[in-house]
Amino acid sequence: MNVLxxxxxxxxxxxxxxxxxxGNVAFEDFLESLRLKYQGDKISYFQSNSEGEIIDHxxxxxxxxxxxxxxxxxxxHTSLAIADAVAAIKSPVVEVHISNVHxxxxxxxxxxLSAVCSGVLLGFGLDTYRLAVEALxxx
Numbered sequence: 001m002n003v004l005x006x007x008x009x010x011x012x013x014x015x016x017x018x019x020x021x022x023g024n025v026a027f028e029d030f031l032e033s034l035r036l037k038y039q040g041d042k043i044s045y046f047q048s049n050s051e052g053e054i055i056d057h058x059x060x061x062x063x064x065x066x067x068x069x070x071x072x073x074x075x076x077h078t079s080l081a082i083a084d085a086v087a088a089i090k091s092p093v094v095e096v097h098i099s100n101v102h103x104x105x106x107x108x109x110x111x112x113l114s115a116v117c118s119g120v121l122l123g124f125g126l127d128t129y130r131l132a133v134e135a136l137x138x139x
Contacts, residue, residue: 001038001041001042001066001067001133001136001137002041002042002044002064002065002066003038003041003042003043003044003065003066003067003068003069003133003136004043004044004045004046004057004061004065004067004068004069004091005031005043005044005045005046005068005069005070005071005129006046006047006048006054006057006058006068006069006070006071006072007027007045007046007047007048007071007073008047008048008049008054008070008071008072008073008074008075008076009048009049009050009073009074009075010049010073010074011027011047011071011073012027012047012049014026014027014030014098014126015027015029021098021099021104022098022099022125023098023125023126025126027045027047027126030126030129031043031045034129034130034133037130038133041133043133044061044065051075051079051081051082054072054075054082054085055081055082055085058070058082058085058086058089059085059088059089061091062085062086062088062089062090062091062093063089063090063091064091065091066091066092066136067091067092067093067094067118067136067139068086068089068091068092068093068094069093069094069096069129069132069133069136070086070093070094070095070096070113070117071095071096071097071098071129072095072113076095076097076101076108076111076112076113077107077108077110077111077112078112079112079113080112082112082113083112083113083115083116086113086116086117087116092117092118092136092139093113093116093117093118094117094118094119094120094121094132094135094136095111095113095114095117095119095120095121096120096121096122096128096129096132097120097121097122097123097128098122098123098124098125098126098128099122099123100122100123101122101123102122103123118135118139119135121135
């Protein structure tokens with residue numbers, strides 16, 4: 001499988017920010033272990049704090065990869081533009097969140113992306129990304 005992980009704003013600070021919510025492991029360290037677990041698969045990674053860059057990356061890859069794992073961060077709750085980008089591509093997209101957003105502030109309970117994604121996984125820490133790889137393998 002050829003899987004692309006896209007992380008949105010502030011996820012470049014994993015391992016440093018709000019450790020009680022997101023844990024103390026940097027995403028790059030976790031990604032290395034994920035790639036080791038799925039050595040037969042290609043797992044690419046892109047992170048941006050910019051909505052436009054995320055959309056451009058979805059457009060550029062969404063017809064080529066076998067699946068996309070998308071953690072749009074706070075854009076999940078605000079970006080109709082990212083939702084439109086996901087709806088426009090052929091690759092299946094799994095929306096992921098490290099925390100259980102339904103246990104957090106009410107504004108985080110609504111996703112603009114869920115309706116255009118193949119599925120949603122949340123609340124299992126960084127392991128949510130592994131679960132998303134498994135979900136994509138099952139599609």
